[in-house]
Amino acid sequence: MVSVPASAHPLAPEWLIRPDDANDLADLVWPASATRDPDGVLVLGGSRATDLVEQLGTPVLVIDEQHARDQAARTHRAFVAATARHGGVARVYYAGKAFLCAEVARWMIEAGLGVDVCSRGELETALAAGVPAERIGYHGNNKRVSELERAVEAGVGTIIVDSSIEIERLGAITERRGVTQKVLVRVRSGVHADTHDFLATAHEDQKFGFALDDAEQAVARIRELSFVEFSGLHCHIGSQIFGISGFRESASRVLELHERLLEGGSVPLLNLGGGFGIAYTRADDPAPIEQLADGIVDAVADECQARGIELPTLAFEPGRSIMGPAGVTLYEVGTTKPVRVETTEGVAERLYVAVDGGMSDNVRPALYGAQYSARLASRTGDDAPALVRVVGMHCESGDIVVDHEYLPGDITPGDLLAVASTGAYSAAMSSNYNHVPRPPVVAVREGEARVIVRGETIDDLLARDAGLPSPALNKGEK
Numbered sequence: 001m002v003s004v005p006a007s008a009h010p011l012a013p014e015w016l017i018r019p020d021d022a023n024d025l026a027d028l029v030w031p032a033s034a035t036r037d038p039d040g041v042l043v044l045g046g047s048r049a050t051d052l053v054e055q056l057g058t059p060v061l062v063i064d065e066q067h068a069r070d071q072a073a074r075t076h077r078a079f080v081a082a083t084a085r086h087g088g089v090a091r092v093y094y095a096g097k098a099f100l101c102a103e104v105a106r107w108m109i110e111a112g113l114g115v116d117v118c119s120r121g122e123l124e125t126a127l128a129a130g131v132p133a134e135r136i137g138y139h140g141n142n143k144r145v146s147e148l149e150r151a152v153e154a155g156v157g158t159i160i161v162d163s164s165i166e167i168e169r170l171g172a173i174t175e176r177r178g179v180t181q182k183v184l185v186r187v188r189s190g191v192h193a194d195t196h197d198f199l200a201t202a203h204e205d206q207k208f209g210f211a212l213d214d215a216e217q218a219v220a221r222i223r224e225l226s227f228v229e230f231s232g233l234h235c236h237i238g239s240q241i242f243g244i245s246g247f248r249e250s251a252s253r254v255l256e257l258h259e260r261l262l263e264g265g266s267v268p269l270l271n272l273g274g275g276f277g278i279a280y281t282r283a284d285d286p287a288p289i290e291q292l293a294d295g296i297v298d299a300v301a302d303e304c305q306a307r308g309i310e311l312p313t314l315a316f317e318p319g320r321s322i323m324g325p326a327g328v329t330l331y332e333v334g335t336t337k338p339v340r341v342e343t344t345e346g347v348a349e350r351l352y353v354a355v356d357g358g359m360s361d362n363v364r365p366a367l368y369g370a371q372y373s374a375r376l377a378s379r380t381g382d383d384a385p386a387l388v389r390v391v392g393m394h395c396e397s398g399d400i401v402v403d404h405e406y407l408p409g410d411i412t413p414g415d416l417l418a419v420a421s422t423g424a425y426s427a428a429m430s431s432n433y434n435h436v437p438r439p440p441v442v443a444v445r446e447g448e449a450r451v452i453v454r455g456e457t458i459d460d461l462l463a464r465d466a467g468l469p470s471p472a473l474n475k476g477e478k
């Protein structure tokens with residue numbers, strides 16, 4: 001039926017390489033521990049995918065705990081070492097928005113990181129997990145007064161202020177309590193990272209932070225306040241960024257302001273945010289974190305030297321690059337359907353593979369057109385690679401799980417399917433769309449599996465419905 005050579009499937013995007021073996025597990029895309037047992041079953045952190053599913057059902061988000069811990073420690077080491085070479089000090093905060101629960105917060109603390117939170121819920125999770133308050137950075141463009149109160153009361157290390165109104169609110173809260181609060185001022189450097197391109201605009205048209213031109217006044221105001229202590233500038237240029245040129249450009253602009261601010265007092269710290277890209281498919285080629293850390297820190301140190309200013313303490317906030325590659329989502333294949341598509345080269349066929357999850361457990365393909373990689377998890381397949389689109393079970397045609405992938409042509413209902421690099425911004429952005437319960441999250445390490453976030457049940461969903469007599473509905477169904 002396919003009227004062109006299989007090596008150049010007319011429906012395949014250029015970046016998608018047709019593998020010789022569609023059972024292989026590409027380096028960087030799959031967690032470090034991913035392997036197959038002699039039966040071809042995918043093994044993660046020493047646990048067989050089939051055993052995990054037998055215990056927990058599908059979908060389930062599996063986190064390779066050692067991978068996440070190693071990546072956190074490695075990232076911390078890389079920035080500390082890169083900065084130490086210039087006689088400086090670095091701090092690394094894990095960006096909890098990528099995926100936060102008590103266990104993950106503890107892994108980060110044990111690896112030497114702090115935690116960056118951006119909501120009351122993330123703040124309370126970190127505090128309840130035992131994260132020392134002084135190692136928390138609190139972000140947000142619209143924190144409620146009650147939330148600022150809570151942060152000050154808890155002794156949060158740094159609040160990243162985002163507006164003049166927030167500065168006044170914090171001034172009043174700290175004055176009333178007689179407690180000093182350290183703050184960073186978030187600025188827009190005008191460098192907008194669009195994965196590979198850096199578009200420089202005078203004033204970015206977006207909600208976060210202060211324009212560079214306005215920040216000086218904001219800092220002057222903070223310096224007038226008795227209980228708000230100015231600790232430095234913060235700038236985050238974007239996410240899933242490859243290379244260092246955007247960071248270099250942004251740091252150079254922010255340091256220009258930093259130098260001016262030194263005239264009015266000390267500026268101890270510079271936080272350059274997160275955003276380091278990961279491999280969702282083998283077409284992505286992220287540099288090792290050590291290389292990025294060295295490149296970014298060297299650029300900042302050079303710029304400081306050129307300006308004749310002292311290297312401030314540097315801070316970074318990676319989320320995705322720590323948790324993303326550690327996660328794999330397991331689904332069960334429910335139906336497959338060959339779909340014939342007219343192309344300029346004739347009629348081509350794409351195999352649709354439908355799984356028992358979708359945009360409720362990972363909205364990134366639907367929201368951003370994000371690409372992912374998939375492999376059979378319960379066995380290897382024998383047939384030649386077929387071009388597939390993995391779709392979910394939601395009532396929307398945009399409910400795509402993996403847009404383009406080659407999988408063994410004999411993929412069939414009942415197979416388990418693994419989707420890689422789902423550790424960041426999948427569970428964190430999950431929803432109950434179509435009244436689908438959110439899956440459990442399980443950490444695997446050395447053959448042991450521990451549920452770190454319980455899966456929702458139908459009862460959980462019904463329990464929130466105020467029109468139902470909730471306790472009577474406990475049937476325990478998933």
Ligand code: LLP
Pocket residue numbers: 095097098116139236238239240273274275276317318319320321364368424425
């Ligand atoms: N710091 C700040 C101030 C941020 O806004 C972010 C991400 C980070 C750190 C962490 O960035 P990362 O290292 O994880 O790239 N939902 C989107 C990503 C949104 C990121 C928002 N801010 C996605 O799924 O791609």
